[in-house]
Amino acid sequence: MASGVEVAGLVLGSLPLILAGLQFYAEGMAVSRRFRKYRREVENLIIEITAENADYKNSIMLLLIGVVSSKDMAAFLADPGGELWKEKSFDQKLRMRLGGSYDAYMGIITYLYTTTKKLESRLKLTEGGKPQFTQKELFKDAYKRLKFSLKKSDYDDLMSTVRHANSSIRNLTGQALKIEARQDRSPLNRPSTPDFNVIKQRAEGFYSALCTSWGCKCTAQHSVSLRLEQRLENHTTDEDHGNFADDHFHVLFQYDRSPPPDPGVAVSSRPWTWDEAEVHVVLEKSKTGEAAASVSSIPPRKSVRFSHRAAEAVEAALKSTPDLRPISDLCSAIQSLQGPQRDVCFSLLKDEIIRQRYGFLVYPIENSPYDTDHWSVSSLRAAVAKGMTRRYRLQLAVTLASSVLQLHETSWLSDDWSIDSVFFVERPGIDAYDYPFVAQRFHQASSRITSAIPGQMVHVIPNQALYGLGIALIELWYGKTLAELHEIGDGPLNLSDSEKNFLTTFNTAYRLISELEDEAGEMYSGAVRRCIQCDFQSRARNFRDAQFQKAVFEGVVAQLKANYDFLHAHSGRSS
Template sequence: MATGIEAAGLVLGAIPLILASLQFYAEGISVTKRYWKYKEEVNTLLKDLSAECSMCINSINMLLIGVVSQKDMVEFLNDPQGARWKDEKFDRKLRARLRTSYDPYLWSIRSMVTTVEKFKEQLKLDRTGKPQFSEKTLFKEHYKRLKFSLKRSDYKELMDRLRRANESLDRLTNQTAYLETHQRELQSVPNFRTIKERAESFYSALRTGWNCPCQAHHTVSLRLEARMDDILSDEDDDEHQHTMRDPFHVLFQYNNQHITTICPPNTARPWCWEEADVRVEYEQERHGPMAACSGHPSKGVRFAKQNMKKAVQAALETHPNLQPIKNLCAAISELQKPQRDVCFSLLASEIAKQKYGVHIYPTKQMPPDTDTWSISSLRTILDDAEFARRDRLKLAVTLASSVLQLHETPWLDQSWGKDSIFFVKRPGTTVYDQPFVSQHFSQNVPTATPDMPTSMRCIIRNQPLYALGVALIELWYGKPLLELHKAEDGPKDTGNIQTDLMTEFSTADRLVEELYSEAGGKYGDAVRRCIRCDFDRRSRSLGDVQFQKDVYRGVVAQLKENYEFMFNTSCSHR
């Protein structure tokens, strides 16, 4: 028996044949003139059937949205009884989309299959669904031989059956579309604000954690993760009580290329790379016997501690080898020894009177071959043959979510881009699904990021989102935006910031329209909303909760659904 998707193909394939046959018979009646009494009945039947068929085709097309990709839709519809309609993966997607409505749909569509077959029988069509003769002038002879019905009343029962199935299919289709729309509107949005506050607190703690005389650059790289399921919704009340399911994962790097001349030549690095998980947790009010601890100087690095005695005991039982340390650099250096079962705790004075505790848990095993590790930016790996489209589109989801997590923090500049995203190359491999952003900590004053020209702010209305849109374009094509430039976009590489930025925007805006035909509606919509800041809302600040929800539902969720649809798999939400 035909599956739900295969039955839809059978109906779509049979309907045009029935309509064409009725039209052929109507023209045969006009030629012979003897059967003109049937002309009006056949034409009325043709009109009624045509209306029902149009309604049926529209319903099936609506159901196919989200089941068949936009780029495959034309090929699908042009071959409605082809082999692709029998592919079980499409029926699984249809079943997942309709859920409890799948069985009623199956009844309706199979009823339509039966009805159209009955139509073909009464019209005496051949096995291919076409009339058994091709010359209109011979209509009289073949009518007498085949004895097919021309009376409208003979088709009344079939039309009633088709109409009932059609109405049922129409209701199911519209209800499904309605529920999908409202489910997106009611979709719970992760509390990105809580993640953002913890990322800022971690950075603030790091700023005071390098009390070392080595004069080297210390780099901390934060792994970007989708984090769409690991935290309570921002619709819950007490945000300070939220705990992230998964910690931040970071890499520490010691770079002695920047050691100043006051150090001895050929100074050996005390350490190279180190890996750790970081938990940033809300510190409860400090009262009673533990309150005195909060009066200690918070600058630097000290043991992990909790405010209540039971928490302290639990921590000590879990980590019996805790030792006091003076600074983070020295502490990491000590990790090169076999004993690594420790936990560092940073509390920077900037963290609103110890609002958050920053707990660093180094990996239990020492990272191997760290001297051979290197980093590559997204720019350098865009055209890697091994950086497959599947990896690129999964990265698109992670980057989109990360913008909501890290906007307006030191971890992600307003004008971030492919030179801001890094991947660690370890011996023989690059892990493409583990992107990082980095911050350098040294005694030098950090270089300020140039501001976007004021005149461009009415065009690029949200810089981090625009940067995301550019990244999404580059990830789809596997090329930097500059390589996608056309002369019509304007002059490039002029050295004038405003001119070059305007040209870049023109290129991106042009590609928005092209992406719809190549990448499909969901990906195209996500890119359009980012490039044009097209959210139908006055506020354009990612700090605005409602605008943030719009971005999540209109960009992040769309990219996730697109990825899962294209590769028939769940998008991992580390």
């Protein structure tokens, strides 16, 4: 016999078969006057089983809503006990929803299934729940041969069992949904909003320090890639940990192969190609003496080596004659790392540190990156078009959403960003899709040109960075560009009129929101809808507003994270 959740589907299929068999009996009885007095008995039994079937089906549908998409719901109901019901991931999702009630729930369903088989046997139906004869006119002969009862009272014991089982299933389903809803609404279970303003200030401060750290003539050939992190834990403040901040940045430094844009600058022989480092944030005080005095109070960290090195570096950087001097040429400093000795720390930056709220300590990774000539860069758009597993796409959705809150209005992420702004670095031994990056160059001639929203569209798209996130989430899900998802009814594309073009892409995105609910589920589609429509039940539309920032975190980031956890917490990477 089938076990576990498969049985739930089998019951869903067996009750309608019993009803069909009884209806066939009732029609056969109508042919012979002898059996007309029993017809009312059979019809009453049909009514009772019909009600129990509807009750059971409603309970199962309530259980499935949110576990399977609206699109898949029809397939589940059309093939009770079929292959979809046997999938391990489906069983895991039901276990998460039912919690401690799972075993009891499945035990009752198994008991109900056993009862339906007894009903089939007592009615002399086949194992498949069908009558053992096919012609209604032969009912009299079949009745004499098979000897089944036409009295409703002879089935009362089994129907009582069905009613009690259905009642228990209905109650357990309702309780599970209520518990789930209350847990979602509970302030204790609602994730606290990280202080994204602090992260943003540190990221922009790091960029400012980098701007004055290149004392070389080959600046145009350098770029710094900042790794995007989810940073969903709320432990980022400037007051909690003295001089040493919990969060750090992970970066890649690149010496580009391409020639510099300034013809007056010679193409160098590239003394290095790539390097990798962690950047720790030092919280500067108004007086260096105060900062130096508090170095001893640096809290313990998960990485003992980093903690020890960071404490020593902070103390050294703040001494009047420091052991580690702040650098003024990052290019030369990175070049010095190409040897075996890398246990050093760079402090950024001698002139800026007085004006900065934060100091930055750059820790090269312990071992030199290898085979860097074969490292390559690919955009997120190219990776999506090439094909990414759903797990990676949903994981990236969380990272991108959180990164918008962290890096909005900084030099790392422009308002008109897209999945073209995000890239991966393909390198040996590392799963590139786990580490998305954004990059910046620091040549004085370079400038970022932001594509502003046309005047009339500002009322439709009040927050461009958030709208860009909505577009990115759509493209991530479908693995296609918005232009590829365009339909004629959305309006004309590729017009010289940028305002009309914006409106067309908005129409495409708006149309896809409702389709996404069937495809991706309520949590993912809800996050997309809020981004595209900027619908947060708040008058504010700017990330500078703390309440708006909190609403975006709860309505977008937290929803995407919950969706990812729900769908993939127990599944493999191949999904």
